[in-house]
Amino acid sequence: MLYAKNVYVRFGGLTAVDNVSLHIAPGEIHAIIGPNGAGKSTFFNAVSGINKPAEGTIEFMGEDITGLSQYQVAQKGIGRTFQNIKLFPAMTVLENVLCGSHMNVKSSWIQDMFGTPSQKKEERELRQKCLELLERVELLDKKDYLSSGLPYGEQRKLEIVRAMATSPKLLMLDEPAAGMNPSETEELKEFIRKINSEGLTILLIEHDVKMVMSLADTITVLDHGAKIAEGTAEEVRNDQKVIEAYLGKSYRR
Amino acid sequence: MELKNKRPALLILCGAVLIVLAALPYLFSGYVLQVAVYVGIYVMLAASLNLLIGYTGIFSMGHVAFYCVGAYTSALLATKLDMPFIICFLAGGAAAGLIGALVGFAALRLNDVFLAFTTMGLGEVIRIIIQNSSFTNGALGVTGIPMPEFFGGTMSREVFYYMVLVIVFLSLYFIYRLVHSHTGRTWMTIRDDADAAASLGINVFRYKMLAMVLSCVIAGLAGSLYATFVQYINASNFSITVSINIIAMVAIGGMGTLTGPVAGAVILQVLPEAIRFLSDYRQLMFGVALVISIMFAPKGLAGMKWKRLKPVRAICGLFEAKSGQREE
Numbered sequence A: 001m002l003y004a005k006n007v008y009v010r011f012g013g014l015t016a017v018d019n020v021s022l023h024i025a026p027g028e029i030h031a032i033i034g035p036n037g038a039g040k041s042t043f044f045n046a047v048s049g050i051n052k053p054a055e056g057t058i059e060f061m062g063e064d065i066t067g068l069s070q071y072q073v074a075q076k077g078i079g080r081t082f083q084n085i086k087l088f089p090a091m092t093v094l095e096n097v098l099c100g101s102h103m104n105v106k107s108s109w110i111q112d113m114f115g116t117p118s119q120k121k122e123e124r125e126l127r128q129k130c131l132e133l134l135e136r137v138e139l140l141d142k143k144d145y146l147s148s149g150l151p152y153g154e155q156r157k158l159e160i161v162r163a164m165a166t167s168p169k170l171l172m173l174d175e176p177a178a179g180m181n182p183s184e185t186e187e188l189k190e191f192i193r194k195i196n197s198e199g200l201t202i203l204l205i206e207h208d209v210k211m212v213m214s215l216a217d218t219i220t221v222l223d224h225g226a227k228i229a230e231g232t233a234e235e236v237r238n239d240q241k242v243i244e245a246y247l248g249k250s251y252r253r
Numbered sequence B: 001m002e003l004k005n006k007r008p009a010l011l012i013l014c015g016a017v018l019i020v021l022a023a024l025p026y027l028f029s030g031y032v033l034q035v036a037v038y039v040g041i042y043v044m045l046a047a048s049l050n051l052l053i054g055y056t057g058i059f060s061m062g063h064v065a066f067y068c069v070g071a072y073t074s075a076l077l078a079t080k081l082d083m084p085f086i087i088c089f090l091a092g093g094a095a096a097g098l099i100g101a102l103v104g105f106a107a108l109r110l111n112d113v114f115l116a117f118t119t120m121g122l123g124e125v126i127r128i129i130i131q132n133s134s135f136t137n138g139a140l141g142v143t144g145i146p147m148p149e150f151f152g153g154t155m156s157r158e159v160f161y162y163m164v165l166v167i168v169f170l171s172l173y174f175i176y177r178l179v180h181s182h183t184g185r186t187w188m189t190i191r192d193d194a195d196a197a198a199s200l201g202i203n204v205f206r207y208k209m210l211a212m213v214l215s216c217v218i219a220g221l222a223g224s225l226y227a228t229f230v231q232y233i234n235a236s237n238f239s240i241t242v243s244i245n246i247i248a249m250v251a252i253g254g255m256g257t258l259t260g261p262v263a264g265a266v267i268l269q270v271l272p273e274a275i276r277f278l279s280d281y282r283q284l285m286f287g288v289a290l291v292i293s294i295m296f297a298p299k300g301l302a303g304m305k306w307k308r309l310k311p312v313r314a315i316c317g318l319f320e321a322k323s324g325q326r327e328e
């Protein structure tokens, strides 16, 4: 589904992503792990068009998407969340999700301006769909809250729902469990599993190793921008390089 | 729910305002009428700038330039080509929209301070070109701009006032519809977080351009009304201080609200007239008012908590039912 081939991202002298190749199969949950500053988020940004790769290509569903703008990547069917939550703070929970359905809206600004019947009908249907989405994540009773007023864990959840409202084919989550308490994390895990079983492919960055091990079909490990290991949870867990990267060389067995 | 109980009081208040506006020409002298027309024009300017500053997060400091382009286009068509008012009026809006698109193309990829200074600079450039071109009569300005024809005769100032009133209400209605629909929501995503907006497939540049062009069209239409009403325009009417005045109206009234710019325009247009007798201290009072409003109402008048003034809250509530709920 997503093929990254020899991707490099550089910031001045720093190579934040160093010759990373990655293949995500349709329907899988793929996790990227690695120590702080390994280049995980930068890789996400390279895929979603925020940081243009200096070298390499990224293909999505057989199409070259390297160097497209952010909105074009989103329009190809890649949804994402951000490590530092990026909600629309002045809007309500429901409005945030409504913004997520932007690409499904057919009414033009002219129809909006005159408030034509078809525009009003579409707005009603859109609202209905977003309310259903909110119900699925148990945020329905908070639909009129300001998004900035939600507790941290629910803000993360809302950002995921907003990304899902774009009807993506691939959903990229950057540390979705950060700041969540154990029960919220457990709930999130179930939710990710559920949407994945409904056919959504997922690329996940996560520091919570337990969560990654139990969720991911494939794990890619980055360190200093480079890919040092890839495989199932079992394979990665026993990889010598991974142990060194996380615990330092002295822990070599 | 709460709103429903307030409906009768609200309707009475709105009705009263409408009646006063409708009866204005019969109640007062020509001078009040003139001030009322200026207020209407500035309501259009403030409301249109609010689309940029308040809703889309584009801090444009060159708004006066589009007002100027609209005024000159309209004035020149009327004096040089004897075009009827309706053509001049629409052409004023269209020309301002076109120039707005050009300025937008150059400036809208920039952010914050860069955008503010670029729009201010381009605005000044436009004014200087107009001031020095022989086609626009240079520093002399355009004189003898005719009032519109009306049933075979010349439109009276009273009828002109009613026309302005209708145009102002139509502009506000269209702005209301836009900001309370998908388009407005999309603008606000850009204001709040452009990266997040783009991650949802929103073409940020396109929506900024749309806001820019629509805003400039309204400013251009206001310019046409101004030129026609005062019948003589000069490039010095369109200096940077006008841009700053419009920004002050939006800021004092309340950015990103519908009632804010209207209140701001009314207050900042009427107050200086009302305290004209203070002559020497007028500018001082003005400055003090600005400082006080920034200190005590940073979100503008519309953002204040009018707990004790129920009717005021009800009026704001009518137009901004949603943001009313949002407080806490």
Ligand SMILES: Nc1ncnc2c1ncn2[C@@H]1O[C@H](COP(=O)(O)OP(=O)(O)OP(=O)(O)O)[C@@H](O)[C@H]1O
Binding pocket: A011, A014, A016, A034, A035, A036, A037, A038, A039, A040, A041, A042, A043, A083
């Ligand atoms: N816009 C930028 N400009 C310059 N350097 C950057 C930029 N973004 C990231 N970096 C650098 O690139 C490296 C990789 O950062 P990145 O955020 O991708 O790491 P990460 O794996 O996501 O880490 P974390 O687990 O802390 O989120 C870091 O050294 C970071 O300082």
Ligand SMILES: [Mg+2]
Binding pocket: A040, A041, A042, A083
């Ligand atoms: Mg990161």
